[in-house]
Amino acid sequence: MVPGYHRPAVVKVNLGAIRRNIKNEMKHLATGQKMLAVVKANAYGHGAVEVAKIAIEEGAAGLCVAILDEALQLRHADIVKPILVLGVVSPEYAPIAAANNVSLTIPNLEWLKETEKYLEKEHLQLKVHIGVDSGMGRIGFNEDADFVAANEFLQDNDNFYVEGMFAHFASADSADDTYFKHQVKKFAHMRSLLTVKPQWIHVDNTAASIFDKNIPSDCVRFGIGIYGLNPSSNPSSPDLKSSIPLEPAMSFESELTHVKMIHQGDGVGYGSTFVADQDTIIGTVPVGYADGFIRKFQGFKVKVGDEYCPIVGRICMDQFMVKMPKKMPLGTKVVIISNDPTAPNNIKAAADYVDTIHYEVACLLNDRLPRVYYEK
Incomplete structure (x- = not known):
């Protein structure tokens, strides 16, 4: 790609x-x-x-x-x-x-x-x-x-x-x-x-x-x-203790490209798997399953600004939508997967959510997503 x-x-x-x-x-x-x-x-x-x-x-x-x-x-x-x-x-x-x-x-x-x-x-x-x-x-x-x-x-x-x-x-x-x-x-x-x-x-x-x-x-x-990932990581069992420190190196980030209010009865995404029961603020993130972020992540919470927001509706090929507690500016940072192992959206948490291993989550993120390197 x-x-x-x-x-x-x-x-x-x-x-x-x-x-x-x-x-x-x-x-x-x-x-x-x-x-x-x-x-x-x-x-x-x-x-x-x-x-x-x-x-x-x-x-x-x-x-x-x-x-x-x-x-x-x-x-x-x-x-x-x-x-x-x-x-x-x-x-x-x-x-x-x-x-x-x-x-x-x-x-x-x-x-x-x-x-x-x-x-x-x-x-x-x-x-x-x-x-x-x-x-x-x-x-x-x-x-x-x-x-x-x-x-x-x-x-x-x-x-x-x-x-x-x-x-x-x-x-x-x-x-x-x-x-x-x-x-x-x-x-x-x-x-x-x-x-x-x-x-x-x-x-x-x-x-x-x-x-x-x-x-x-x-x-x-x-x-x-x-x-920086523990090879024993499995949805069905706790990690074994590593004899060396491991520091995750990868994060997956985007930003809000669209924000709007939807109303009671309005659906989100293909098949309208989410339907608002009241006025709801929806943000759009320009990432989808064509990037390797698969549809099973529907419901997973990503960090939008300082808030953890659930993905609502089916993930599209090129975009997904989040339910937000308040309006946020366009361009607000979205951390989809964090390299902080204590964050609720770390790569192991993401893998557990879709019942797989972090190897697969990392490898699925394809080359349509540019890699940005830094040393810290």
Whole structure:
């Protein structure tokens, strides 16, 4: 989408908060452990290039993304640190990754064999990380025979440089560690079958690190923690206590573009799901579900000036309406999502309201909303 630079609606990102979150995790790392900063999905909606540069300044050894294009975006921004693509990249694009010094994940033996053909044709060597499915059920090796065969295939194979081996925890953010321990055991078993020698073996994610799971891991893939958010955040359970301070970096702000009085019997929005029972002051905010602020937020209270006002009527594609206790001037600031974790419209409260997690709320805010960066 085209960014709306001529509309009063922005996502503000405090790079100072991001810097402090990274500093706190760097201090928390075990001796010799490194950080891989996860900046996939436009750094969880915060801005990949800007966050990556802060992470590198603060000592991150490398970066992780989800798709090859995200890695190329960072390379085009003159970022030279190691970059790992965590998802599956089609073998035909492996030469592009190799030419840009981008590491790819090996999901299975078939991928390795097919990728080799493209690399040989271009006379290129590709850096790879062996993906292990220790219980997430997504990608990677979960059978001993296939894993051993892949190791044999990679042994003395000049088309590949084995930079790493990794897995991802499904429940490191849960108070119940039963399945977490199952995954740890599975990964340790697969590690015992290794015959190639990766530079980095990494399994720690934000949750495993800040909840002190104490798992051997050369690197911590630090993701949601960069943005000051607790990975255990869930509508159905309280957050687990983090061993490092976390400072939310994102706020979502707009302003009133229209204010009017409606009267008894007047409806608001599609389907008239709100009908005034008396004279009511309605304000309009120029943000809608096309920006990633979904219709389920109807009823959520946003801060208009100094007042918390409920969203009334269905959220439209490009606008939503609020019920206000008094008339306020056009241009009055509207904080839709606050970066103050104690505010009633903080990102966890917003996620709880629509029965999801803050990861999703942040990632949904798309590029029609310009990012405004400041350091405080």
